[in-house]
Structure formats: C-alpha cells, structure tokens
Amino acid sequence: MTNAGSLAPEMRAVLERLAVEDGLQPDPTILPPAEGRAVTEASNRRWNLDGPKMARELIVETPDGRRAYVFIPGRDDGTRAILYIHGGGWSFCSAATHEGAARRLAQETGVPVVTFDYRLAPEHPYPAGLEDCISFWAGRDAILPERKWSISGDSAGANLAVAMMLRLDGCDPPQSGLLFYGVYDADFDSPSYVSVADGPGLTRDKMRRYWDYYTGAQTDRLSDPCLVPLRASVDALANLPPLYLNAAEIDPLRSDSQRFAEKLSAMGRQDLFEIVPGVIHGFMQMSMWLPQASEAYRRAGQAFRAMT
Structure with missing residues (x-):
C-alpha cells in the first residue's frame, strides 16, 4: 500500500x-439525497x-x-472577475x-468572485450541472460587464470547471483556472484511492456513490472527457x-x-501544481481554524496574479 x-x-x-x-455524523451518501444535503449544509455552513468583509x-x-452571489473586495480595479x-x-x-470560500478567494486574488447554485444529482444527473455552468458563463457579462473572467472550483466544482472549458473548446475561454483538489478521473485503483481508501473525510466508497449519483452506475465514464478530463485528447487540453x-x-x-498535472506538463505547458502536505480533502473550507487552508488561498491568489 502506498x-x-x-x-x-x-x-x-x-x-x-x-x-x-458534531459527534458521530451519518454518511450523507447513504442517506436519501434531501437528507444527505441537509447534513452537508449544516456541517459546511460553519x-x-x-x-473576510467585502467592499x-x-x-x-x-x-x-x-x-x-457576488463578492467584491476593496482592491477591485474593475477589470477582472x-x-x-x-x-x-x-x-x-x-x-x-x-x-x-468565495470570500477568501476574492480577498486573496483582489477581484470579485461570483458563485451560484447549479442543478444537483441524482435528481439532475450529468450533464445538467455542466449545462448550468455553461449557461452561466454565456451570461456572465450581465452580472459584471466588461471584465476578463477566470474560473475556479473545488473537488466536483473543479471537474465542472475543466469540463466547461473543454466544451468551450478554445472559444470564449476563461483567462485562467484555479482548481482545488479536483476530480479528473474515475480510476478507483489509483495510488491515492488505494492508500486513502478509508479517509479520514472523503473515502473511495463515497466517491463511488458520488459517481453513481452523477452518471448512473452503468455509464461508460472513461469515454467522455467532460466526465474524466484526464482522458481528454492532447489537442483539447x-x-x-x-x-x-x-x-x-x-x-x-x-x-x-498528480496525473492531470503530469499530463499537462508532458505537453510542454507551464501550469502550476502543488500538493499540500498533511491535510485531507476539502481542507480549504476550514481556513478559520486551519492555517494550511489560509496559506492555500494565499498561494492561489499569488498564482492568479502570475497568470493574469
């Protein structure tokens, strides 16, 4: 075992x-979806x-x-979002x-961060959430006009961010992407799926259930790069x-x-990739208690300025 x-x-x-x-919390992925959402909403709103206060x-x-929901920091110069x-x-x-998370990203990048609710699985399986993201992107200038936009997301949100960029196929692309501990493949035998199968926090079995919610158990996930961006063609990437x-x-x-970053690097791209030691999936949610999370936002802000 790794x-x-x-x-x-x-x-x-x-x-x-x-x-x-919190005491012993139920696993939200084995509850009915509405009950699972109530558990995750309660545990995450803390x-x-x-x-950070916004302007x-x-x-x-x-x-x-x-x-x-639009969070505009005091340093906003009116050019980016x-x-x-x-x-x-x-x-x-x-x-x-x-x-x-949106507030902290706005604070560290110095630009407005806009977030919204997309349709959720299993009631609205793939590609409903992705279509909502693409629709939002098409209408973004109605929210903050005359801006150069970037895209960011965490976990499944990072998956949706990359999938959206692949669907755009170089037309009307974002200026940059900030992607935090994303889902880029569906290989449950990868080194980390094996070594961290039982958590803490996210587990291999939870991810299997998330995928089943999103695509159904019988879907050929590996053939669609908007599901598994790691398997997208070099030309698309x-x-x-x-x-x-x-x-x-x-x-x-x-x-x-790791594998996504390695594939991008092998293409000769100059993308930035970092592994944050000693922390678990979702750690950036915990910045009010966890210094590594605050530092991760600082690093994201630094990277954003370097890319834009």
Missing part, C-alpha cells in the same frame, strides 16, 4: 474538534463564520433565471456552503488557459491531480 503521509498536527486538531462538536456584496439574477463552482460530489453543498492546481496529500483524489 504511504499516504500523516496528518499535520493542525489538521488533526481540526478533526478532533469536529468530532467533539466555515462561513468570520469570513460590496450583491445578489443578482442571471439571464437564465438563477441567483448569483472569477466564477467559482462549488464542490460536493455533484450532489451536495451549495453557494451558501461555500460563501466563505492544449486549448485550456493557464491553470493552477493543488491537491491534498491525504485525499483519495490526490492521484487525479
């Missing part, structure tokens, strides 16, 4: 604190506390009739659970904008990011 590394002391302290505060905050309606797509296995979480990718060391998805 060595997955050990928990950083700060990460261990956060997990111990959560165990005390991370919005003490979020302006807006709730606007998109051209396709969705609500978008970021679309942030939340994670949650394509099935859970929301713009509300990731408000703190060449059209992607500059990317920053990170991965959590103790995460079943770590190998997804």
Whole structure:
C-alpha cells in the first residue's frame, strides 16, 4: 500500500474538534439525497463564520433565471472577475456552503468572485450541472460587464470547471483556472484511492456513490472527457488557459491531480501544481481554524496574479 503521509498536527486538531462538536455524523451518501444535503449544509455552513468583509456584496439574477452571489473586495480595479463552482460530489453543498470560500478567494486574488447554485444529482444527473455552468458563463457579462473572467472550483466544482472549458473548446475561454483538489478521473485503483481508501473525510466508497449519483452506475465514464478530463485528447487540453492546481496529500483524489498535472506538463505547458502536505480533502473550507487552508488561498491568489 502506498504511504499516504500523516496528518499535520493542525489538521488533526481540526478533526478532533469536529468530532467533539458534531459527534458521530451519518454518511450523507447513504442517506436519501434531501437528507444527505441537509447534513452537508449544516456541517459546511460553519466555515462561513468570520469570513473576510467585502467592499460590496450583491445578489443578482442571471439571464437564465438563477441567483448569483457576488463578492467584491476593496482592491477591485474593475477589470477582472472569477466564477467559482462549488464542490460536493455533484450532489451536495451549495453557494451558501461555500460563501466563505468565495470570500477568501476574492480577498486573496483582489477581484470579485461570483458563485451560484447549479442543478444537483441524482435528481439532475450529468450533464445538467455542466449545462448550468455553461449557461452561466454565456451570461456572465450581465452580472459584471466588461471584465476578463477566470474560473475556479473545488473537488466536483473543479471537474465542472475543466469540463466547461473543454466544451468551450478554445472559444470564449476563461483567462485562467484555479482548481482545488479536483476530480479528473474515475480510476478507483489509483495510488491515492488505494492508500486513502478509508479517509479520514472523503473515502473511495463515497466517491463511488458520488459517481453513481452523477452518471448512473452503468455509464461508460472513461469515454467522455467532460466526465474524466484526464482522458481528454492532447489537442483539447492544449486549448485550456493557464491553470493552477493543488491537491491534498491525504485525499483519495490526490492521484487525479498528480496525473492531470503530469499530463499537462508532458505537453510542454507551464501550469502550476502543488500538493499540500498533511491535510485531507476539502481542507480549504476550514481556513478559520486551519492555517494550511489560509496559506492555500494565499498561494492561489499569488498564482492568479502570475497568470493574469
């Protein structure tokens, strides 16, 4: 078995604190979807506390009739913006659970971050959520006009971000991409899926259930690059904008990011990739308690400025 590394002391302290505060929590992926969402909403909204104050905050309606949440930092110069797509296995979480993430990304990049709710599986399986992201992208100038836009996302949100860029196929592309511990393949025998099969946090079995929610158990996932961007053609990947990718060391998805970064590098691209040691999947949600999360946002901001 591959060595997955050990928990950083700060990460261990956060997990111990959560165990005390929450007690034994049910696995949301084995509950009915509505109940699973209630569990994840309750557990994730805590991370919005003490979020950075913005110069302006807006709730606007998109051209396709969705609500978008806009977080504008004081340093905004009126030229750029970021679309942030939340994670949650394509099935859970929301713009509300990731408000703190959007605020922190806005603070560290110095540009407005816009997030919204897309349709969730299993009620709305692939490609519904992706279509919502593409629709949002097409109407983004109605929210903040005359801007150069980048895209960001965590976990399943990073998957949707790359899938959207692949569907755009070099037409109307984002200026850059900030991708955090994303889902880029469906290989449950990768080194990290084996070494971190049982967590802590995300597990291999949870990811299997997320995939089944999103695509159904019988779908040929590996043939569609909008499901598994790692398997996209070199020509398709060449059209992607500059990317920053990170991965959590103790995460079943770590190998997804490593392999994706290696493929991009082998093409001669100059994308940035980092593994954050000693932390688990979703760690950037925990920035009010976890210094590694705050540092990850700082690094993302630094990368964003270098790419744009």
